[in-house]
Amino acid sequence: MIDVHYVTFDCARPYELATFWSRATGWEIHPETEVDDDEVLVSGAPNLLFIRVPEGKSVKNRVHLDVNGSGGTTRDQEVERLAGLGATVHEDRRRPDGSGWVVMLDPEGNEFCVCRADYEKQP
Structure with missing residues (x-):
């Protein structure tokens, strides 16, 4: 371990x-x-x-972080907040039913995904 x-x-x-x-x-x-x-x-x-x-970075990351909001913030709120800090949306994989994620790039182009927090998911 x-x-x-x-x-x-x-x-x-x-x-x-x-x-x-x-x-x-x-x-x-x-x-x-x-x-x-x-x-x-x-x-x-x-x-x-x-x-x-x-x-410099030349290809897609082989490892990346998956993140989600905490304290009641939603995936969509986090996408907006992170964009305000300097990240950019790379691929929007949100679905009409609310599932999915958003692939973002940090200021040096490293991919990370913003997912829904467990408290956002419908039973």
Whole structure:
């Protein structure tokens, strides 16, 4: 059995991308972080680690995060909030019956999906 310690993102601008994900999740950036650090940690469950790499993103992510609202926010409210933070809608896979998800891109083009929270689903 293992514990997931970090989910790591290769990126060009670690501090900027960590700031987006910190605002998206409400989790804190490690307090000793400097703006020009090559590694930036966002403490959460799991921790998110952003590491500067020289090459850019060139293909679809093989691993991505699925997220949903909390505290009563809906999938659609979260899509709007995340877009306001700098994410973009990549594919809208919502269905007329309310099921489905929205594929979004973070500011460096990493895919993630916004799904409905369990409290949004009809019995």
